[in-house]
Amino acid sequence: MILSVGLLGATGSLNRSGGRFVEEAPVDICIVGAGAAGLAAGIFAGEGAAETGLSCQVVLLDGAKTLGAKILVSGGGRCNVTHDVVTPTDFFGNRHIIKNVLAAFPVQATIDWFASLGADLTCEETGKLFPVTDKARTVLTALVNRCQELGLVIRPDHRVTDIVRLTGAESGFLIHHTHGTLQAKKVILATGGRSLPKTGSDGFGYELARRLGHHVSATSPALAPLVLDETLFHKDLSGISQEVELTTTVNGSVVDRRTGSLLWTHFGISGPVVMDASRFWASAQEAGQPVDLCVNFLPALTQESARQWFMEQAARAPRRSLTKTLAHLATERFAESFCRYVGINGQTAMAQLPRKDRDRLLVALTKFRLPVQQDRGWNYAEVTAGGVPLEEVNFRTMESKLVPGLYLAGEILDCDGRIGGFNFQWAWATGWLAGKASTRPVSSDEKARP
Numbered sequence: 115m116i117l118s119v120g121l122l123g124a125t126g127s128l129n130r131s132g133g134r135f136v137e138e139a140p141v142d143i144c145i146v147g148a149g150a151a152g153l154a155a156g157i158f159a160g161e162g163a164a165e166t167g168l169s170c171q172v173v174l175l176d177g178a179k180t181l182g183a184k185i186l187v188s189g190g191g192r193c194n195v196t197h198d199v200v201t202p203t204d205f206f207g208n209r210h211i212i213k214n215v216l217a218a219f220p221v222q223a224t225i226d227w228f229a230s231l232g233a234d235l236t237c238e239e240t241g242k243l244f245p246v247t248d249k250a251r252t253v254l255t256a257l258v259n260r261c262q263e264l265g266l267v268i269r270p271d272h273r274v275t276d277i278v279r280l281t282g283a284e285s286g287f288l289i290h291h292t293h294g295t296l297q298a299k300k301v302i303l304a305t306g307g308r309s310l311p312k313t314g315s316d317g318f319g320y321e322l323a324r325r326l327g328h329h330v331s332a333t334s335p336a337l338a339p340l341v342l343d344e345t346l347f348h349k350d351l352s353g354i355s356q357e358v359e360l361t362t363t364v365n366g367s368v369v370d371r372r373t374g375s376l377l378w379t380h381f382g383i384s385g386p387v388v389m390d391a392s393r394f395w396a397s398a399q400e401a402g403q404p405v406d407l408c409v410n411f412l413p414a415l416t417q418e419s420a421r422q423w424f425m426e427q428a429a430r431a432p433r434r435s436l437t438k439t440l441a442h443l444a445t446e447r448f449a450e451s452f453c454r455y456v457g458i459n460g461q462t463a464m465a466q467l468p469r470k471d472r473d474r475l476l477v478a479l480t481k482f483r484l485p486v487q488q489d490r491g492w493n494y495a496e497v498t499a500g501g502v503p504l505e506e507v508n509f510r511t512m513e514s515k516l517v518p519g520l521y522l523a524g525e526i527l528d529c530d531g532r533i534g535g536f537n538f539q540w541a542w543a544t545g546w547l548a549g550k551a552s553t554r555p556v557s558s559d560e561k562a563r564p
């Protein structure tokens with residue numbers, strides 16, 4: 115609790131840490147974190163205030179020296195801004211709350227909003243939307259320019275070290291940062307998660323939320339590549355992609371099954387299907403639960419139809435080698451490495467392949483346990499699974515249910531989307547809700563009204 119917070123003239127007041135001065139007049143809204151969600155929240159707060167004709171001072175503090183590093187690296191430098199169809203099932207977390215948040219700011223709103231900022235989006239065949247320039251810089255510039263037009267103050271290199279809630283006569287917050295202390299009536303916490311910590315999102319935001327009274331559910335890397343045991347054949351196939359079905363089993367129960375493209379790499383596996391499945395593997399690992407990742411290399415076929423197909427091939431081209439035959443289903447390099455790994459001679463003519471080898475091969479091709487050693491960690495994960503429980507915020511406003519005047523937006527919340535623009539859609543939608551709502555009276559003020 116603040117013991118003595120009296121305003122000292124227009125520019126200073128005493129704060130809890132004793133003797134340090136709040137170096138400037140209080141502002142209306144302080145946004146902690148100027149990433150995707152923070153910038154969106156700032157813009158919508160600024161626009162909301164402009165609509166009502168009220169003056170509203172918005173300051174964004176960001177710990178990173180260079181703004182928007184994550185936006186710039188996103189989507190391979192192209193920034194996959196959103197997806198043509200976004201549903202709650204594209205996300206993990208409390209789907210009832212996620213559904214309400216997504217409905218408040220749907221995909222078309224994102225498209226229209228970016229167009230209004232001068233950044234038109236275009237949709238790829240995959241359903242992913244990118245800026246027409248194909249450059250993530252366009253997205254960042256559009257957001258920052260709009261902040262400037264609205265007169266928002268953005269301060270890079272201002273890492274927030276603590277947020278203290280004011281009590282008593284004076285409501286609001288003291289925000290301690292690396293250059294001093296700022297007083298604000300409201301705070302929007304948009305510090306992201308733990309992924310790619312060198313961009314500034316190193317998980318300290320969770321500690322800030324915790325100190326303000328929030329819970330933080332266990333975090334683990336999501337959308338991360340996976341490292342395989344050295345003894346597997348992945349190195350030989352580095353750079354090759356193939357369609358597979360991946361099944362994750364935790365404690366003996368299937369928790370996820372999905373089909374898509376797997377990319378072999380020098381360390382193990384990546385590609386969309388692996389990135390999407392990684393959250394289940396990593397969170398089970400984090401919780402100390404036994405987890406298995408199995409791959410079906412013939413996703414279009416059942417074991418029975420694969421057996422039929424093999425027999426037909428043996429009848430049609432009996433002298434063709436096993437490797438050449440398998441190359442019809444996957445690449446020849448995969449076929450060679452796979453046969454070698456399971457100890458079956460790939461040069462064997464189909465007609466000569468012993469039945470027991472064929473059956474063994476079929477089982478291995480359709481139910482192969484991947485020897486996963488670890489996920490590739492926070493430096494390679496694109497998002498964070500876990501965070502501040504969605505149940506602790508009002509999904510209509512993103513205001514904390516525990517701390518009136520505090521709002522949360524973006525990846526700090528316990529919600530992660532699959533690959534394809536869904537995580538940015540979450541950032542824009544929560545930013546929209548928090549930004550708009552933060553220009554209205556705090557919930558405790560509302561309650562106080564007759």
Ligand SMILES: Cc1cc2nc3c(=O)[nH]c(=O)nc-3n(C[C@H](O)[C@H](O)[C@H](O)COP(=O)(O)OP(=O)(O)OC[C@H]3O[C@@H](n4cnc5c(N)ncnc54)[C@H](O)[C@@H]3O)c2cc1C
Pocket residue numbers: 146147148149150151152175176177178182184185187188189190193194195196272273274275304305306307309310313314315316317318319495496497523524525526534535536537538539541
């Ligand atoms: C390599 C990569 C590629 C990606 N590509 C895509 C993509 O194409 N499409 C997609 O939808 N998603 C993508 N994502 C995920 C997406 O970038 C994030 O989900 C999104 O940026 C989250 O937005 P955010 O504002 O909540 O957090 P962030 O973007 O992480 O921003 C948080 C900000 O808070 C600041 N901050 C943190 N702590 C403090 C503190 N104590 N004081 C002050 N400031 C602080 C950080 O410096 C940072 O600027 C990608 C992620 C990565 C890592």
